[in-house]
Amino acid sequence: MTNEALQNLISTWVPDFISSKLEFTEEESQFLNITVQPADLHKLLARLKSNSKTNFDYLFCLSGVDWGVELGVVYHLESTTHNHMIVVKVKTEDRDAPVFDSVHDIWKTAEFHECEAFDFFGVQFNNHPNLRRLFLTEDWDGFPLRKDYVDDINMIVK
Amino acid sequence: METSTINNNFKSEEYFINMGPQHPATHGVLRLLLTIDGETIKNVEPDLGYIHRSIEKMCERDSYQQIVHLTDRMDYLSSNINNEAVCLAVENALQIEVPDRVKVIRTIIAELTRIASHNLWWGVMGMDVGALTTYFYAFRDREMINDIFEETCGARLTMNYNVPGGLMFDIHPNFVKRVKEFIAHFKTKLPEYDTLLTNNVIFQKRMRGVGLLSKEDAISYGASGPVGRGSGYSCDVRKIHPYSALDKVTFNEALRTDGDSFARYEVRIQEMWESISIIEQLIDNIPEGDYKVETNAVIKLPKGEFYQKVETARGELGVYIISTGTKNPYRLKFRSPGFSNLSLLNHIAVGGKIGDLVASMATLDLVIPDIDR
Numbered sequence: 001m002t003n004e005a006l007q008n009l010i011s012t013w014v015p016d017f018i019s020s021k022l023e024f025t026e027e028e029s030q031f032l033n034i035t036v037q038p039a040d041l042h043k044l045l046a047r048l049k050s051n052s053k054t055n056f057d058y059l060f061c062l063s064g065v066d067w068g069v070e071l072g073v074v075y076h077l078e079s080t081t082h083n084h085m086i087v088v089k090v091k092t093e094d095r096d097a098p099v100f101d102s103v104h105d106i107w108k109t110a111e112f113h114e115c116e117a118f119d120f121f122g123v124q125f126n127n128h129p130n131l132r133r134l135f136l137t138e139d140w141d142g143f144p145l146r147k148d149y150v151d152d153i154n155m156i157v158k
Numbered sequence: 159m160e161t162s163t164i165n166n167n168f169k170s171e172e173y174f175i176n177m178g179p180q181h182p183a184t185h186g187v188l189r190l191l192l193t194i195d196g197e198t199i200k201n202v203e204p205d206l207g208y209i210h211r212s213i214e215k216m217c218e219r220d221s222y223q224q225i226v227h228l229t230d231r232m233d234y235l236s237s238n239i240n241n242e243a244v245c246l247a248v249e250n251a252l253q254i255e256v257p258d259r260v261k262v263i264r265t266i267i268a269e270l271t272r273i274a275s276h277n278l279w280w281g282v283m284g285m286d287v288g289a290l291t292t293y294f295y296a297f298r299d300r301e302m303i304n305d306i307f308e309e310t311c312g313a314r315l316t317m318n319y320n321v322p323g324g325l326m327f328d329i330h331p332n333f334v335k336r337v338k339e340f341i342a343h344f345k346t347k348l349p350e351y352d353t354l355l356t357n358n359v360i361f362q363k364r365m366r367g368v369g370l371l372s373k374e375d376a377i378s379y380g381a382s383g384p385v386g387r388g389s390g391y392s393c394d395v396r397k398i399h400p401y402s403a404l405d406k407v408t409f410n411e412a413l414r415t416d417g418d419s420f421a422r423y424e425v426r427i428q429e430m431w432e433s434i435s436i437i438e439q440l441i442d443n444i445p446e447g448d449y450k451v452e453t454n455a456v457i458k459l460p461k462g463e464f465y466q467k468v469e470t471a472r473g474e475l476g477v478y479i480i481s482t483g484t485k486n487p488y489r490l491k492f493r494s495p496g497f498s499n500l501s502l503l504n505h506i507a508v509g510g511k512i513g514d515l516v517a518s519m520a521t522l523d524l525v526i527p528d529i530d531r
Contacts, residue, residue, distance in 0.1 A: 134207070
């Protein structure tokens with residue numbers, strides 16, 4: 001499907017969501033980007049995979065991102081049958097306790113990638129079976145890939 | 159003694175055992191926390207970070223030329239392909255079209271890198287399952303590729319030969335001759351690999367039916383590279399999203415449907431043959447021209463998000479750049495193939511024996527700095 005066809009199809013799902021809001025953009029990116037409210041994240045992603053026309057069965061990248069004010073997660077999805085790609089973003093301004101729904105039940109690889117996002121950005125995931133510090137030690141203070149993280153000894157700031 | 163007492167003395171009990179971080183079969187500093195019952199594995203929990211250098215954070219303060227240099231240190235056996243990934247991402251963002259000469263040389267070097275990587279994998283994988291001789295066979299042939307790399311750019315492993323806009327310098331006058339010598343040599347040696355190991359009955363019994371992975375699970379776990387293709391999942395980025403000179407060559411995607419360790423083994427052996435074929439198609443037809451397009455000394459990417467996929471020896475490497483228009487990326491994420499491939503280790507190891515875990519892990523071809531970044 002083309003980006004336009006994808007956008008048209010996914011727009012028809014909007015009334016089913018709690019917030020009734022999805023933001024689409026193709027600006028400054030080679031993919032179609034959807035920004036979704038945290039409450040609707042799991043429902044949207046599950047539907048993107050289960051719908052036979054979209055069939056996004058391959059989560060190839062899951063990245064935590066700190067946009068300065070907002071913290072969030074970016075999901076890069078691809079369909080192995082239709083060969084189209086899409087990007088889903090979810091953001092929150094709550095930096096003390098950012099929580100999203102886990103998608104490990106949709107794509108099994110997410111379990112690992114969500115641990116990574118938790119480790120470096122402090123993003124929590126609901127219903128995650130084993131959310132833990134994957135790279136850093138259990139007693140590590142702070143989340144190093146956040147923009148406001150400071151470590152006077154180990155970080156060289158230019 | 160009554161029967162019940164005897165049973166109590168030999169009752170089954172789960173216990174933990176640490177494999178690594180300094181275990182020879184993990185080929186790096188990976189720690190696996192095994193839950194085992196007797197010798198049967200109940201759970202595998204990887205613990206990472208022993209060699210984490212926070213490359214993604216370092217990228218946020220470095221220029222794009224410096225980032226290329228850091229990627230050598232991720233998957234050091236595919237160093238040149240990692241460099242290519244970042245260069246392609248930057249070139250696409252700046253909308254630079256590199257000369258055909260650069261594309262062809264990049265592809266030849268990438269396929270040589272792939273052969274060298276699979277070669278080393280074949281050697282150490284044989285060692286993991288107890289066949290020590292493979293190591294010496296593999297290193298004999300790999301040495302020739304490293305010599306070519308050394309003559310080309312001065313480095314044997316962490317090459318840093320690609321720069322945004324092209325190559326650091328032109329190929330050595332001997333390059334074509336030596337690559338042809340290597341191809342001629344390797345074509346006589348690769349069948350030896352089959353004679354020595356592939357057709358060995360003991361080896362086959364250790365590999366067949368071990369570490370089973372279905373196609374659905376391969377996709378769900380984000381498997382890529384030979385791990386995915388061993389399960390019949392057609393995931394070669396070189397076919398799906400061709401880059402550099404890969405649209406000019408014909409080659410077969412190595413696919414097996416068994417999904418066991420032996421299938422993954424066969425995929426890599428066939429991939430070496432396919433890489434030879436790709437190099438043969440290109441080596442006589444390297445176009446004349448510049449080896450580089452001049453870029454600004456300070457590269458600033460336009461505001462936006464850029465994603466580039468390439469096929470390294472281990473699978474799909476993704477470079478995700480978020481740029482705010484400055485000389486550093488705002489955020490740079492490497493989607494490393496080893497990290498996703500490691501996520502399925504628990505799935506394929508549970509229910510098997512510790513010896514099988516070693517064999518399965520060998521066919522995942524994990525490189526720890528690629529996972530830890």
